[in-house]
Amino acid sequence: MTARNPSLTDPFARLNGRIVAEHRPWPRIEVQADIWIDAADRLSHGILNLLGLWGESQAVHMAVADTNDPNRILVLSLACPDGRYPSVGRVHPPAIRLERAVADLFALVPVGLPDTRAWLDHGKWGVHAPLAPPQNDVRPDEEYGFLPVEGENIHQLPVGPVHAGIIEPGHFRINADGETVVRLEERLGYTHKGIESLLQGADLERAARLACRCSGDSTVAYGLAFAHAVEAALGWSPPVRAVWLRALMAELERLANHLGDVGAICNDGGFAIMLAHCSVLREQVLREALACFGHRLMMDRIVPGGVAADIDPAGAARITALIADIRRRFQRLVELYDTTASLQDRTVGTGMLRPALATQFGAGGFVGRASGRRCDARRWPGYAPYDELDFEIPVLEEGDVNARLWIRIREVEQSIGLIGQILAKLPDSPIRTENGGSLANAASEGMAIVEGFRGDILAWVRIDATGRIERCHLRDPSWFQWPLLEAAIEGNIVADFPICNKSFNCSYSGHDL
Amino acid sequence: MRRTLFESLTRRPFTEKLAIPIDPEIARMAAELDVKARHRLGRSLSLRLVDAGSCNACELELNALSNPYYDLERFGLRFVASPRHADVLLVTGPVTKNMREALLRTYDAMPAPKWVVAVGDCAACGGLYADSYACERGADAVLPINLRIVGCPPSPNQLLEGLLALIAS
Numbered sequence: 001m002t003a004r005n006p007s008l009t010d011p012f013a014r015l016n017g018r019i020v021a022e023h024r025p026w027p028r029i030e031v032q033a034d035i036w037i038d039a040a041d042r043l044s045h046g047i048l049n050l051l052g053l054w055g056e057s058q059a060v061h062m063a064v065a066d067t068n069d070p071n072r073i074l075v076l077s078l079a080c081p082d083g084r085y086p087s088v089g090r091v092h093p094p095a096i097r098l099e100r101a102v103a104d105l106f107a108l109v110p111v112g113l114p115d116t117r118a119w120l121d122h123g124k125w126g127v128h129a130p131l132a133p134p135q136n137d138v139r140p141d142e143e144y145g146f147l148p149v150e151g152e153n154i155h156q157l158p159v160g161p162v163h164a165g166i167i168e169p170g171h172f173r174i175n176a177d178g179e180t181v182v183r184l185e186e187r188l189g190y191t192h193k194g195i196e197s198l199l200q201g202a203d204l205e206r207a208a209r210l211a212c213r214c215s216g217d218s219t220v221a222y223g224l225a226f227a228h229a230v231e232a233a234l235g236w237s238p239p240v241r242a243v244w245l246r247a248l249m250a251e252l253e254r255l256a257n258h259l260g261d262v263g264a265i266c267n268d269g270g271f272a273i274m275l276a277h278c279s280v281l282r283e284q285v286l287r288e289a290l291a292c293f294g295h296r297l298m299m300d301r302i303v304p305g306g307v308a309a310d311i312d313p314a315g316a317a318r319i320t321a322l323i324a325d326i327r328r329r330f331q332r333l334v335e336l337y338d339t340t341a342s343l344q345d346r347t348v349g350t351g352m353l354r355p356a357l358a359t360q361f362g363a364g365g366f367v368g369r370a371s372g373r374r375c376d377a378r379r380w381p382g383y384a385p386y387d388e389l390d391f392e393i394p395v396l397e398e399g400d401v402n403a404r405l406w407i408r409i410r411e412v413e414q415s416i417g418l419i420g421q422i423l424a425k426l427p428d429s430p431i432r433t434e435n436g437g438s439l440a441n442a443a444s445e446g447m448a449i450v451e452g453f454r455g456d457i458l459a460w461v462r463i464d465a466t467g468r469i470e471r472c473h474l475r476d477p478s479w480f481q482w483p484l485l486e487a488a489i490e491g492n493i494v495a496d497f498p499i500c501n502k503s504f505n506c507s508y509s510g511h512d513l
Numbered sequence: 514m515r516r517t518l519f520e521s522l523t524r525r526p527f528t529e530k531l532a533i534p535i536d537p538e539i540a541r542m543a544a545e546l547d548v549k550a551r552h553r554l555g556r557s558l559s560l561r562l563v564d565a566g567s568c569n570a571c572e573l574e575l576n577a578l579s580n581p582y583y584d585l586e587r588f589g590l591r592f593v594a595s596p597r598h599a600d601v602l603l604v605t606g607p608v609t610k611n612m613r614e615a616l617l618r619t620y621d622a623m624p625a626p627k628w629v630v631a632v633g634d635c636a637a638c639g640g641l642y643a644d645s646y647a648c649e650r651g652a653d654a655v656l657p658i659n660l661r662i663v664g665c666p667p668s669p670n671q672l673l674e675g676l677l678a679l680i681a682s
Contacts, residue, residue: 166562166576166592192566193642213570216568
C-alpha cells in the first residue's frame, strides 16, 4: 500500500505525458511506462475507475475516470515498439479480459498478466493476431484450460455455446457441489466477427453501419456512441432537432429492452404471464418505432451529423398515446410482481453482487446501480439533451436479482417520463448536416461515452486525413459485467443460473465484437 | 393477479389474423424442398435456432414470434430445446469461425429429414462481415441451405412468411 490519501490528492496528479492535440473532448496523453504503472496502481486502489483498455499496432490505450468525479476523464497511451507493456490486470482484475483480447488481436504482451490464456481467439481464424502488422503464424487449436476446481463430489456442467433457448452463444462451465455452484467460469468469443478489423479503412457510412451492429439490442446506443465520437473528432455539430430525436430513439430502445427483460426474468422464475404481458408492451414500442422511424429496432437511424429519419406530428401523437397506455398497463404489472410472493421467492436474495465488487469493476447500467453504484453516462459525463431533461437515477444496495429487476422497473418509468418531455420540447431544425468543419488535413481523434440500456458504451475513433476510419474501438458495458456474473452465481443453486444470467443480460456480440 | 387474468378472459386476443402475401422467391425456394418428406411431417415443424455470430437483432425478432401478436405455435411451429427434436435448423449470423464447429455438431445431431433456413442477411450471404478473417460467408458456406429469409433483421412478419412456406401444402 502506498501512503497516498485518496481524499486529499488529485487522482490525476503527476499523470503527465505528451498531450495529443487532436484528441477530443477529453485529453489523451502519451506516457512512459512508469506513469502507466502508476495509473494501474491508482486503479487498483480505487482512486481511478477503468473505462476501457484497447490496443492498436504497437501501442495500448487506457481510458480512466476520477472515481469521485466521473466527469474527469483521461486517456493514457503507451507505445510498445517491442510488443510488450506492463499489465494493468496484474493489479486491477477488471483489465484482465481486456488485455487478453488485446493480446489476441494485436499480439501485444501484457507483462505480468496472471491469466495468459487466449480469450477471443479460439484457434480457428487461420491467422494469429489479425490486427498486428505482419500476419504470420497461427495459434494452434489447443484445448482451452478451464480453471481447476478441487474437492470431493464436485461435478461439472458444461453449458453452451449452443443454448436451449433463442439466445446468443457462449460457454459456461459450472462446477457444482450437489445443487450448489462452486465456480462458474465463462468462455466467450464465439460471436467474434472481427468488427474492429472491418472498421479499419471503412468510410464513415459503412463504419456507422458496423457500429450499429455490435449489439442488435443496443443498435441505437451504439449508433449514438459512434456518432458522438466521430463528431467530437471532426468538430462536427449535429442540428438541435437531431440531438433530441436521438434521445427519443435511445429512450424508446431502453423502454423496449427493459420491458422485454422484466418479462423474461419473471419467465425464468416460472411466471410466464409476465412475459406474455411485457412482450405485448415491447411489441407495441417496436411497432411505433417502425411507424415513426421506419425500422423496428431503429437500426442505422443515428448517423454521424444527425439522424436519418424524422418524426411528424402524427407520429409524435402516436408515441404520446403509446406511453400513456404503457404507463397505465405497466403499473398493473408492477403491482402483480410486487404482490406475488412465490415469484419474489426466486428473485430476492438470489445472485447477490456485492457493492464493493461492482465498484471495483466500474459496472454500469442496472448491474452497477442495483449494487449501490451511482452511475449513468447520461448525467456523468453527460451529453445533450439530457442536461435539459428531468430524470432520476434509481440506485439500490441489495445487488440481487430482485434489485436488478426493480432498477429496470424504475428506469421504465423514468424513460416514459423522458419520452414525454422530449416530445413536448422537440425543437424544429433540419435533422442532418454535412460536415461543415474543415475535414482536417491530419488525423483527428474522438471519444464518447453514452448510456445504452445495459450501461455505458465507450467509442473511440481515429479518422485519417481522407475521412476514413484508421482505428475504432467500441467497448460494450458487458466487459465489466460478465466477470461479475461469475461472482454473483457463487453459492447459488444451479437451477437459478438462468434467472441470474437473465438479470444481468450481458451482451455476447457486443463483448466479442 | 385475479384482475389481470379476468381481464384476459373478457378482452379480445392480441393475436392477429395472418395476412401475409407469400413472396414468390420464398415460394419458389419452398417448392424445391422434398415434398414427400414434408408430407410425412404434416403441418407441424419443430425449429431449432443456432446463433452463429449474429448481433442479437435476429434473435430478438425470433423471440417476438412467440409473443401474443404472432403466437407462432398456432401454426404448428414451435421452438425446441434440443436439435434431436428438431426438423428445421434456423441459422442466424455470418457463421463465425468460432461457431462453425458448434453449428455443424448441432446439424449432425438432428434426425433426417431435416432442413436449414438461413435467417437474416448475415446468414444469407455474410452481410457486412463477408470479408472478415473471423467469419465464413454465411450459412451456405457450411451447410446445405433450403431457404433464405433476408432482412436486417427480418421482421416477425417476414419470418412467419418464410417459415409458413415450409409447411404450405
